[in-house]
Amino acid sequence: MGPDLQPLSSTLLRKNRCYEVTLDPGSQELSWRDLQPRRNRAGICLAGVHYGARHLACCTGEQSLSAFQSVPVSEIISVEEAAIDGGKWQQTFKPCGFTVHYVRRARKHRWRCSEMTFWCNDEQLYNQWFQALKRLLELQTSRPKHLLVYINPFGGKRQGKQIFDKKVAPLFSLAAISADVIVTERANHAKDNLFEVELDKYDGIVCVGGDGMFSEVMHGLIGRIQKDSGIDQNNSRAPLTQCNIRIGIIPAGSTDCVCYATVGINDPVTSALHIIIGDSQNLDVCSAHHNNTFLKYSVSLMGYGFYGDVLKTSEKNRWMGPSRYDISGFKTFLSHHSYEGTVSFRPAKQALASPRDKQLCKFGCPVCRQAKKQLEMQQKEPFVGLEHNEDGDWQTVRGKFIAINAANMSCACPRSPKGLSPAAHLADGTADLILVRKCSRFKFLRHLIRHTNKEDQFDFPFVEVYRVKKFLFTPKHYEEEDNDNNDVAKKHFAHICTEKPPCGCRRVNSIWNCDGEPLDHPSIEVGVHCQLIKLFARGIEDPSKSKDHVDSNRL
Ligand SMILES: CCCCCCCCCCCCC/C=C/[C@@H](O)[C@H](COP(=O)(O)O)NC(=O)CCCCC
Numbered sequence: 001m002g003p004d005l006q007p008l009s010s011t012l013l014r015k016n017r018c019y020e021v022t023l024d025p026g027s028q029e030l031s032w033r034d035l036q037p038r039r040n041r042a043g044i045c046l047a048g049v050h051y052g053a054r055h056l057a058c059c060t061g062e063q064s065l066s067a068f069q070s071v072p073v074s075e076i077i078s079v080e081e082a083a084i085d086g087g088k089w090q091q092t093f094k095p096c097g098f099t100v101h102y103v104r105r106a107r108k109h110r111w112r113c114s115e116m117t118f119w120c121n122d123e124q125l126y127n128q129w130f131q132a133l134k135r136l137l138e139l140q141t142s143r144p145k146h147l148l149v150y151i152n153p154f155g156g157k158r159q160g161k162q163i164f165d166k167k168v169a170p171l172f173s174l175a176a177i178s179a180d181v182i183v184t185e186r187a188n189h190a191k192d193n194l195f196e197v198e199l200d201k202y203d204g205i206v207c208v209g210g211d212g213m214f215s216e217v218m219h220g221l222i223g224r225i226q227k228d229s230g231i232d233q234n235n236s237r238a239p240l241t242q243c244n245i246r247i248g249i250i251p252a253g254s255t256d257c258v259c260y261a262t263v264g265i266n267d268p269v270t271s272a273l274h275i276i277i278g279d280s281q282n283l284d285v286c287s288a289h290h291n292n293t294f295l296k297y298s299v300s301l302m303g304y305g306f307y308g309d310v311l312k313t314s315e316k317n318r319w320m321g322p323s324r325y326d327i328s329g330f331k332t333f334l335s336h337h338s339y340e341g342t343v344s345f346r347p348a349k350q351a352l353a354s355p356r357d358k359q360l361c362k363f364g365c366p367v368c369r370q371a372k373k374q375l376e377m378q379q380k381e382p383f384v385g386l387e388h389n390e391d392g393d394w395q396t397v398r399g400k401f402i403a404i405n406a407a408n409m410s411c412a413c414p415r416s417p418k419g420l421s422p423a424a425h426l427a428d429g430t431a432d433l434i435l436v437r438k439c440s441r442f443k444f445l446r447h448l449i450r451h452t453n454k455e456d457q458f459d460f461p462f463v464e465v466y467r468v469k470k471f472l473f474t475p476k477h478y479e480e481e482d483n484d485n486n487d488v489a490k491k492h493f494a495h496i497c498t499e500k501p502p503c504g505c506r507r508v509n510s511i512w513n514c515d516g517e518p519l520d521h522p523s524i525e526v527g528v529h530c531q532l533i534k535l536f537a538r539g540i541e542d543p544s545k546s547k548d549h550v551d552s553n554r555l
Pocket residue numbers: 210211212213253254255256257300301307310311325326329411413415416419420448449451452513514515516517
């Protein structure tokens with residue numbers, strides 16, 4: 001806030017009614033209340049302005065006070081000169097008006113753009129208001145001005161381009177955000193481009209598509225930043241360089257889990273508004289390695305067994321769009337495979353919360369805030385990375401599993417609004433490792449159904465959940481493997497058994513579903529990199545805390 005900015009309070013007209021309108025640079029709020037004036041003969045009230053203190057300019061006649069309403073300056077999208085609609089009183093006074101476009105909260109975490117026009121009866125007053133609002137908006141320094149946008153035209157229902165053109169681009173232009181738009185022509189187009197592009201030109205990167213498209217952009221960005229800072233991604237112990245350029249997700253995919261779990265809804269307009277107002281949410285990233293070779297990063301789900309098989313079956317039916325997952329989910333459920341192997345993990349000893357508690361990760365989450373403090377302290381230490389003394393001792397679990405899932409965030413999505421691990425945190429430096437042991441089809445179905453209702457999906461004897469910072473998985477058929485040649489042979493063997501199981505032979509290996517992308521190896525080492533990337537999001541707002549806003553912003 002600049003020293004020159006003083007509170008501004010005036011009586012202005014809106015829809016031929018007098019409002020006391022106040023812009024307070026201290027509280028960073030624009031507020032207004034209807035003064036319910038009795039009008040003079042011409043039906044006009046007098047407007048006044050006063051600087052330096054709150055001032056009630058009088059309308060002629062009685063006043064009855066109505067509800068006070070406000071919008072934080074941080075949620076004003078733009079201010080522009082109002083278009084004159086030729087009303088009767090305007091012909092006499094030639095008033096000047098300004099329109100404020102702002103964020104209105106609608107139901108279920110949806111944000112919408114609302115507008116409100118106030119009229120001033122002299123040009124000087126109008127200029128004071130217009131300039132003051134513009135100045136306060138210019139001081140919102142976290143807002144992006146220039147974005148790089150990648151659109152996957154084939155994601156989800158193939159609506160990415162239309163969604164961007166019709167719903168997002170008009171909002172960006174209203175907010176004076178310019179965008180370089182690339183419609184991808186092939187898989188990995190965005191990722192490759194991110195290694196070449198002049199990143200400094202942009203205040204953020206936006207991907208229009210699903211989790212797979214987000215994953216591609218994230219890989220491009222993290223890979224580029226590591227390359228620029230000389231970090232070898234194949235070294236699983238290397239501390240990765242944080243990516244400070246934010247990524248925005250305009251949901252246009254099949255699952256849209258990353259968007260849903262960080263915003264609360266998969267709605268393109270809501271996401272565009274979070275980008276415009278410059279929200280920021282740090283996000284943990286898991287890295288998966290095999291034999292000191294980097295495989296992939298993941299921010300949502302890494303799933304072996306059930307979710308790996310769902311992915312594998314669904315890839316063949318990509319043409320079906322989002323419903324491919326329902327069909328492959330049903331098929332996979334019926335096939336009811338379990339996979340034998342060993343999971344070793346290092347529990348997060350210092351975790352401030354547990355996967356079974358009810359403390360969900362919300363906007364301003366104290367658990368993630370504490371993790372940020374710890375991270376800042378660790379970064380000051382000479383040896384940083386994924387190894388910390390505070391972590392617990394390694395533990396090992398062996399057996400036959402229907403599913404091995406690592407949820408780095410809740411993985412909430414329209415199919416499961418509370419997600420795979422409802423209490424997982426976006427930015428706490430841990431992931432929830434969920435082991436579903438071999439059990440009957442009926443029991444597994446009960447576990448699955450609980451992802452869609454309020455019951456606890458972990459409350460079964462065949463389900464275990466651990467909050468971890470690192471884990472390893474070795475399928476039974478890869479155990480005792482210690483060199484790459486063996487690995488190739490066994491991969492080949494596993495492939496044969498997976499694709500063409502001889503009569504009586506159980507499927508040997510599943511694949512890892514890594515944010516909707518398959519991994520090349522089932523035997524992996526995974527570590528969580530605390531708050532490695534940033535999104536244009538804020539986490540999920542608590543409806544009980546934002547209720548006042550929902551109501552007060554609705555005009
Ligand atoms: C009897 C009803 C059972 C319903 C169980 C539903 C449980 C769903 C949990 C879904 C978690 C999803 C985690 C996110 C995965 C995505 O990264 C991935 C790729 O998404 P996209 O790129 O947008 O295509 N999606 C999936 O792997 C689909 C999982 C669907 C499982 C049925």
